[in-house]
Amino acid sequence: MVFTPEVAPADSPPSFVDLSGEIWVPMNRHVCSFGPKIFFQKMMNLIRNPNINSSWLFRADIIYDDQETAQVGHGDDDTRPRVREIRDIARQRILVRTLIPRNARRDDPLHQTCTFHESADAGGSVKSLVIYIPHASCEEMPFYHPKVRGVAHYHEWDPSTASGFVSIHFLPFPDHALQDTKLQRTAYHLLQAVHKHGEGAVSGYVKRVYHDVVVPxxxxxxxxxxxxxxxxxxxxxxxxxxxxxxxxxxxxxxxxxxxxxxxxxxxxxxxxxxxxxxxxxxxxxxxxxxxxxxxxxxxxxxxxxxxxxxxxxxxxxxxxxxxxxxxxxxxxxxxxxxxxxxxxxxxxxxxxxxxxxxxxxxxxxxxxxxxxxxxxxxxxxxxxxxxxxxxxxxxxxxxxxxxxxxxxxxxxxxxxxxxxxxxxxxxxxxxxxxxxxxxxxxxxxxxxxxxxxxxxxxxxxxxxxxxxxxxxxxxxxxxxxxxxxxxxx
Structure with a gap:
């Protein structure tokens, strides 16, 4: 499948409703043939390996996961999860990760909350959402993270046709337009990554190369x-x-x-x-x-x-x-x-x-x-x-x-x-x-x-x-x- 995403018009309405009243802006979307299970699997891999999306990053350390018995770093304001509730799409999981940059002298690490949301209607259609919320203000945001308050990966699935859409959405800072070329390019690459990995799973791609087998x-x-x-x-x-x-x-x-x-x-x-x-x-x-x-x-x-x-x-x-x-x-x-x-x-x-x-x-x-x-x-x-x-x-x-x-x-x-x-x-x-x-x-x-x-x-x-x-x-x-x-x- 050739990757040719649709770019959302500037006046596009939000695809989902944040109960805080703040508006998530759709950036682009693409048709997909992978379902919700694969979407969550690939998103979890991208959460653990942010270097797939950014060459400026080494890795992510998971410091909190509400599905794990041993939880670390859930004690102070800087690491405490920053959770968004979405209308009619129930939250399933909360993680906090620390993004580790390659060059610690140039860039600081960044804490980020990642939440998984999912709901299904009577007909079996499924809406899935993964939200990233950085623990930083616009002025504090490191170079390797887009200057937005949040990033959302949204997956819509129709089991009757075995097809759906995956899309990227940004939560902007006040008075910051999202028509910036760099932000548009970032949205494109974020969508391309999850689309590529999801479609690869459907086509039977099997990973051959495994790193960090001997040394963590x-x-x-x-x-x-x-x-x-x-x-x-x-x-x-x-x-x-x-x-x-x-x-x-x-x-x-x-x-x-x-x-x-x-x-x-x-x-x-x-x-x-x-x-x-x-x-x-x-x-x-x-x-x-x-x-x-x-x-x-x-x-x-x-x-x-x-x-x-x-x-x-x-x-x-x-x-x-x-x-x-x-x-x-x-x-x-x-x-x-x-x-x-x-x-x-x-x-x-x-x-x-x-x-x-x-x-x-x-x-x-x-x-x-x-x-x-x-x-x-x-x-x-x-x-x-x-x-x-x-x-x-x-x-x-x-x-x-x-x-x-x-x-x-x-x-x-x-x-x-x-x-x-x-x-x-x-x-x-x-x-x-x-x-x-x-x-x-x-x-x-x-x-x-x-x-x-x-x-x-x-x-x-x-x-x-x-x-x-x-x-x-x-x-x-x-x-x-x-x-x-x-x-x-």
């Missing part, structure tokens, strides 16, 4: 905001690479935030065992983690211009933390799998891939090292995270992994790579957890191995290597990295 959203976002405030300006201003500092700084701050919160859970009852970042690239992630007090180091086949400043600013208290030029040549590669290289590699610049047990292995866009990560982790008894990027096989050659057999999964090159390395990890005995990381990259799948399957204490490395194409030629392929320039990461 609020904890990640709060940590990310803190790291961004502490480091972003300095890191962008001192960027020494030729790559885009905005992308890489915010991406690595996001990964660091995830890891810090993950480690808070993993090591809450024990000492942090240290980390190693294999294929560490520009070294920024190692630097951020070191600065936050996590002991660890990283290495890559090529040194980077930025390493010197990251090395010299590493806290002296974290002894052994560093960035080193090393070529990873796994010592688990069978001798008969290697070709004799015409250009031998200096053993002092290599690493065999064995690490102290328990060391947390980071494999962030490590390319040739990605499929090796779960093998190395199993060999040393180390948990890991790998964030796949470019597709290579165990020989180090570029590789197009076969598409997933599960038809419900994506068929892209990246989806195929993720599925392929997941199978390698599972064959190594890992119970793989997947987290879609909230970072500015389309290569944002985090595959986490921190638990082994029962009875998977030892693995047949040779059999796994053979199953996934062998490793012949790996030494020669990765040695090329010493003679070529570094990539973007």
């Amino acid at each position: 959203q609020a904890r990640f976002q709060d940590r990310y905001a803190l790291l961004k405030t502490k480091y972003a300006k300095q890191l962008i201003g001192s960027w020494a690479e030729k790559t885009d500092p905005l992308k890489h700084v915010f991406e690595d701050l996001g990964i660091a935030a995830f890891l810090i919160e993950l480690w808070a859970d993993m090591y809450k009852d024990s000492a942090f065992p240290g980390f190693v970042d294999i294929g560490c690239g520009n070294g920024l992630l190692v630097y951020i983690l070191n600065r936050e007090g996590y002991s660890g180091w990283g290495f890559d086949a090529r040194a980077r211009e930025s390493w010197q400043q990251y090395k010299t600013t590493t806290p002296a208290s974290l002894s052994g933390s560093s960035l080193e030029q090393r070529l990873l040549l796994p010592n688990i590669i069978p001798e008969d799998s290697e070709r004799v290289s015409a250009d031998p590699v200096d053993p002092s610049t290599t690493h065999g891939g064995s690490f102290p047990a328990g060391t947390f292995i980071i494999s962030n866009h490590a390319d040739e090292l990605t499929p090796w990560t779960p093998l190395l982790a199993a060999q040393s008894g180390c948990p890991f995270i790998m964030i796949p990027c470019c597709s290579h096989n165990l020989t180090g050659d570029k590789y197009r992994a076969p598409p997933p057999k599960d038809k419900s999964k994506g068929r892209s090159t990246y989806a195929s790579l993720v599925e392929w390395v997941t199978h390698i990890a599972e064959d190594c005995g890992w119970l793989v957890e997947t987290e879609m990381l909230r970072i500015p990259s389309t290569r944002n799948t985090g595959l986490l191995g921190r638990t082994k399957k029962a009875g998977a204490e030892s693995i047949d490395t040779a059999a796994i290597l053979q199953k996934y194409g062998g490793a012949k030629g790996y030494r020669d392929n990765v040695a090329q990295l010493l003679r070529s320039g570094p990539r973007g990461h």
Whole structure:
């Protein structure tokens, strides 16, 4: 269904009556094929995830819900629900949410009451309404919220025709016209969002991507905001690479935030065992983690211009933390799998891939090292995270992994790579957890191995290597990295 909403004329009468006597102004509406149940489901999702409608927002924290036994924040005037009663449309539910902005230095959080209303007539027709009331005056209203006293999503449904309408209505501040272009654009996008999600549910859309499976959203976002405030300006201003500092700084701050919160859970009852970042690239992630007090180091086949400043600013208290030029040549590669290289590699610049047990292995866009990560982790008894990027096989050659057999999964090159390395990890005995990381990259799948399957204490490395194409030629392929320039990461 093409989204072509009707814009309400300026003199349109209100569609419902607020018992306070104040007038709600209709802005636009669109025909829909989803009923009241889906409307309420999608509105609840939009209430919990205001970032769908505004890129200025992180999330919403529900601080009061009259349908929950545990209620928080219902004690002072600022958080007390501000409820509207609507004639002939009974109120069903009250929530108060706090909108959390992405940039806390620019915008303040905002409390907002959300109420659900519904009624049905004798013929079965249903009227449903969801009202947002911000707890702020016109002058106090943050940038990310329209300058109106209220927003209403109105749904009308006729079961005899299995069709209805969904519409947006604003409650204006006194002396504020609603013909402002920005308000009209906001109404359009609010209507488009609920229409899109409702029609998607009717057509059988099934969500494939789930965020915040391992680390809760609020904890990640709060940590990310803190790291961004502490480091972003300095890191962008001192960027020494030729790559885009905005992308890489915010991406690595996001990964660091995830890891810090993950480690808070993993090591809450024990000492942090240290980390190693294999294929560490520009070294920024190692630097951020070191600065936050996590002991660890990283290495890559090529040194980077930025390493010197990251090395010299590493806290002296974290002894052994560093960035080193090393070529990873796994010592688990069978001798008969290697070709004799015409250009031998200096053993002092290599690493065999064995690490102290328990060391947390980071494999962030490590390319040739990605499929090796779960093998190395199993060999040393180390948990890991790998964030796949470019597709290579165990020989180090570029590789197009076969598409997933599960038809419900994506068929892209990246989806195929993720599925392929997941199978390698599972064959190594890992119970793989997947987290879609909230970072500015389309290569944002985090595959986490921190638990082994029962009875998977030892693995047949040779059999796994053979199953996934062998490793012949790996030494020669990765040695090329010493003679070529570094990539973007």
